[in-house]
Amino acid sequence: MTDLSVDLGFIKLKNPVIAASGTFGYGLEFEPFIDLNLLGGFVVKGLYFSPREGNAPPRLAEASSGLINAIGLPGIGVERFSEEVLPRIRKYDTAIIVNVCGESEEEYGSVVEFLDKKEGISAYELNISCPNVKKDGLCPALSPEATFSAVSLVRKISSRPLITKLSPNVTDILEIALSAQEAGSDAISLVNTFLALAVDTETRRPKLANVYGGLSGPAIKPIALRMVHQVASRVNIPVIGMGGILEGNDALEFLIAGAKAVEVGTANFVDPEATKRIIDELNGYCQKMGIDRIETLIGSLRT
């Protein structure tokens, strides 16, 4: 048996496969399909302090090998999450990560402050990179200063490990990653979605009510992988890679490029058993290649 576990320093995962925020509901939606105990971990849907409705529909448009979404982070808020969801998911033997959102730096702080008192959360993933909330996709992760500032603030409040989730819509991803590291982030996860547009040529309207949305899925994999490689080879904290992972082989590309773990997003919609299958495929690859510990693969790209 291959040892699939990976050690992020602040937490050890039984395998490098984590379900990505916004694509795995609150975890419960996947109970009919997979045993959540099998996962390295999962990230719940982005949480603001208060409940939110999200954007007007239509919220989704399909693209070539990809999906454009402008969901706009609807959710139940921290209170209902703690009361209704957390007790039901914390029983699972897997890392539970909360994706933390905020309209302002203060809101990120209050979400973390509130959740810090609740049990059963392994880490926070600071979502400073959602393109679907402000106009033109603006978010803190587009600037090193705003990233530094948001991460520093939350770092002071949080007693738990902090993963900062970066946006790919930038010129220099490394610069942003270094700011997050400097501000005390324990890890970096990337990428969030690419700001995108689709036009209905019959009506001459955007396909999404929000006009712009975020592109995810296999289409973005090569760009995401490049960014993970650029960052992983230069930061000292672990990198969690994602973007278009559908199969074990995609996850392997990210690990070899330097990611210590991966998140699986859109694939969960296409195949609700995707995370489980990917874990099996990682195992199969390691066995075939005679690899005892998957950690030896990480960053092994021969350039």
Add this chain to the structure above:
Amino acid sequence: MTDLSVDLGFIKLKNPVIAASGTFGYGLEFEPFIDLNLLGGFVVKGLYFSPREGNAPPRLAEASSGLINAIGLPGIGVERFSEEVLPRIRKYDTAIIVNVCGESEEEYGSVVEFLDKKEGISAYELNISCPNVKKDGLCPALSPEATFSAVSLVRKISSRPLITKLSPNVTDILEIALSAQEAGSDAISLVNTFLALAVDTETRRPKLANVYGGLSGPAIKPIALRMVHQVASRVNIPVIGMGGILEGNDALEFLIAGAKAVEVGTANFVDPEATKRIIDELNGYCQKMGIDRIETLIGSLRT
């Protein structure tokens, strides 16, 4: 009959379909497949002053709905181009655009200086955005200052219209477009390819010898379209849109989003008759929708 012509101010095209640089050879390669007189125009492969070899192979890797290339701008240089190619292509009744490259600002200048004396060129497309030449994809189009500087220099030398080709690998595409405009560019074309990586998990090597390459094809269309929309609604010079156009409907998305013309790239490999087919499909759409002049579609997105 629909009037498909579009007026870029400095030049009137018989239709908005231009074959993109690097995907249409020197035009001659397509003579067996299409009548070049049918095109709005074509952009020849990027030209440096001297002949160049380009990058080591492998230079291509396929991705989901896309192609990653690290060709590295091989070419015959301006002298051979003027002697061997230009006389054979300038006989066509279509806009011939030369994609101008340089290792330095000075080289852009000398290419233009040299070509300015030759007949049969309609415009220059300043390629300040190729990700495959310097390490980590560095190029002038990543910064507003470098863009301004390169365009200004060439602007002074060139007697012909100047199109500046932008890179999508930036945080704020509008800022770069505005710099190009300020520096005197007559038009903006976007996007060049997205910096990308693909890993061969058997050998744990990058699939391309150059490590990184540029992603093109349908995969990038939604991001390219967003950028064209962001730029076209804010600059005063015409925008030529491209990225993943395979069909008439894709071209229409760009026109409706604000592009005055489009370039067709990777599609030429998949179907050497692609440009001709797209022109026919634009015509078909206009007839179906009762549109007399395709120019009325441009920028007609109802947001």
Add this chain to the structure above:
Amino acid sequence: MIKDPRARIVGKESWRDYFLMRLESPRIADRSRPGQFIMVRINAHHHPLLRRPFSIHSKNGKTIEIFFQVAGLGTDLLSQKNTDETLDILGPLGNGFKAEAELKGKAVALVGGGRGIAPLYFLAQELRSSGAASRIFYGGKTRADLPLRENLEKQGFDISCSTDDGSFGFKGFVSDLLKAELKKFTPARIFACGPEPMMKKISGTARQKSIPAEFSLESVMGCGFGACWGCVKRIKRGDGEELVKICEEGPVFPAEEIVWEEEEG
């Protein structure tokens, strides 16, 4: 909610761009109710990426049927699959129609526009077996858009048709046909599925006549099982309105809960 990665195609019929496919999927068939749907994976490749939703058109022992019209790449590729190939499907999904049980002995109206007929056949069968009498109103653009008419007639259903161009049956929209017929008969309930403008009109008619109605809504779906928040529609809840996932709480909603979209200008 079951994933059946190998539901076998055991029958296929087609009319122009309409297709009827019978799938063998015992566990999904077993749990299916009228108004529910399945999510079909078109192929194992990257494009098209998402599954596509289709109403359950009928069930019969171990099999279910879907009835679909080619609308784009996904349905086009699906239409090319043949008997004995397998499909990866999830189902049954959604709530289904609600009121069958209370309708014993009553007359009801089922109104389908175009491919909107898909879920109504299953509903009509169930209503029949629970002792309600369905009148089916079936509308299409032209005669060729009514491919299921003969099937439905053969099953002995009372069916009235309309075509926009008058090439068969009532000339006009099916909503107008219904309106005309409602002068003569008063169903205990109206069930409808079809384009939104059609359903909106029917909703107006039903309200005028104070007939309770249920509608099956559509929306682009990312997952079909509540994980993506993509499929929401504006629905009345309590005193206000909420954006509700139609894959979970729908696709069927009672008329009074639906906030119809404004006609665009």
Add this chain to the structure above:
Amino acid sequence: MIKDPRARIVGKESWRDYFLMRLESPRIADRSRPGQFIMVRINAHHHPLLRRPFSIHSKNGKTIEIFFQVAGLGTDLLSQKNTDETLDILGPLGNGFKAEAELKGKAVALVGGGRGIAPLYFLAQELRSSGAASRIFYGGKTRADLPLRENLEKQGFDISCSTDDGSFGFKGFVSDLLKAELKKFTPARIFACGPEPMMKKISGTARQKSIPAEFSLESVMGCGFGACWGCVKRIKRGDGEELVKICEEGPVFPAEEIVWEEEEG
């Protein structure tokens, strides 16, 4: 160079993961020579995007054949196409083998590794009709990797086989089989196609024995007709080396021009 968007599949044979397809494409067939190839569009969708190159395995009147092994998604999808479907193809492309004409009355060696046998059958036929005698050396990993052996034997060709595991014929690489045979016979020319390491070894042997040789190279191809600069290989030209487009100036090169890649460490 012709685009035939509707080349009809008029025959298909298969052995495990190897497929032989006959395509009706009169104008392409008419112009085809051994060693040339065609570019096949796998489907009309966005993934896989690029055409795939395949050597012309034979021609017969209006038809050509391709012989391919499933290597990934593209060849997998292609293998699922059936007789009477059509393919969009470009061809004939490339230069082809060069020396047939001069070989009249001589003996030559044709060496194919795995799917590398594909272009050699056409070459052997042409050589035969121009009066040269071919000995074919055909190597595979195991017996099942020699699917064309019987066909070739039936055509009366002199054929020797090797398998890496010894399950059929000579045990070892086909390059070793050739080397052993070259002790007994000296062909006027060697033509080879297969994995690079195999061709590199054969190149060494040929040089040692001063036998002229031609090799058909492979590379990922973006277009197949000289427009993308993607398919280059390092080739000796004059005193130096150049990166040459193998779709235009190849895929066949004489041994002395090829700069073999370093074995990786």
